[in-house]
Amino acid sequence: MHKLGISVYPDKTPRDEVYTYLEKAAQLGYSRIFTCFLSIPEDQRETYLVEFKEFMDKAHELGFEVAADTNPEVFTLIGATPDNLKPFYDLGLDIIRMDGNFGTQGDIQLTRNPYGIKIEFNASMDMGVELLINKGGNKDQMTMCHNFFPERYTGMDFDLFMEYNSYWKELNLHTAAFVSSNNENTIGPWQVFCGLPTVEIMRGLPIDLQARYLLATGDVDDILIGNYPASDEELEALSKVNLQAIEMKVDEAEGISDNEKMIMFDYAPHWDRYDHSSFMLRSSMPRVWFKEQKSIQDASVATATDKNIESQSIPYRDPGKKVFTRGDVLIVNDNLAHYRGELEIVLTEIPNDGERNLVATIKPEELMLLDFIKPGHHFKILK
Secondary structure, three states: OEEEEEEEEOOOOOOOOHHHHHHHHHOOOOOEEEEEEEOOHHHHHHHHHHHHHHHHHHHHHHHOOOEEEOHHHHHHOOOOOOOEEEHHHOOOOOEEEEEEHHHHHHHHHHOOOOOOEEEEEOOOOOOOOOOOOOOOOOHEEEEEEOOOOOOOOOOOOHHHHHHHHHHHHHHHEEEEEEEEEEEEEEEOEEOOOOOOOOOHHHHHOHHHHHHHHHOOOOOOEEEEEOOOOOHHHHHHHHOOOOOOOEEEEEEEOOOOOOOHHHHHHHOOOOOOOOOOOOOOOOOHHHHHHHHHHHHHHHHHHHHHHHHOOOOOOOOOOOOOOEEEEOOOEEEEEEHHOOOOOOOEEEEEOOOOOOOEEEEEOOOOOHHHHHOOOOOOOEEEOOO
């Protein structure tokens, strides 16, 4: 099950602002929080922990699960050890994300704590997690979360990101990754001005598109916003991302008919045929659905007007191009009546033979999503 999450850094932000942000996110369905324990000031430890416990109480009141970045030094500072996580339990922490380790036996002890605290390991590198499992680690209390990267050009390579996620899924481990707000003057554990994504090519993209790319890979469970605060518009946009189907935004072609709009936007879900073509994605069921919809509408009008109604029609419309290119969204027209209403998305160039109308073009920054739509996979087209 997918979850959406935010990051907050309560030691760097006025409490009222943080709580307002939590309330906004909770109302939109966010259910995870990432925060950082790595900057606990030793001379203010008691005050810091009291305030953090108040923050945890508020987060739990709103239904959030909270993960905090820690390391062995933090354990020492708050009096915890691999075989004694009670100080974290007393704070109410749900997930301990390890930035560092205690060796094989120490990390195994962490995963077998009696408090039900999950231990989150770094998904962006191989930290010997499979060895921990094989040597007695409790997989039920293990989870994976990627790094985020504040410096431009240092985020993960997308292919490597997918390779690691495939590996974690082979081990049946839950995964999380970060997207980044493009809001101005955001912060992380430190001042951040270039965002906090996991994958470098996602930096600067609209936040919902970042999430749609990560989800399209099929191996990412939870999506977390790395920097604070995301704008209200970004929180809402991310909350509306379809977690069950790949969504692609398009630019409509001029002059498309209501029938074509109905097929493109109202039919759901589109899915590529199992007998996949390398030239195009084919969503064939809309042609059946369209015929049925038109029959129902025609019958209704006939009853009301007592007139003969013409059969459904999608007349040919000249798109002004001889060749359709990758990302063109097509609908079969009257010139190939048997397939009339089928929606197709071009993967590689095909000639315009007059049998298909151009109804839209996938936005250039979204074209890579086509690589993830496999035979049978659901997808949706957005205006």
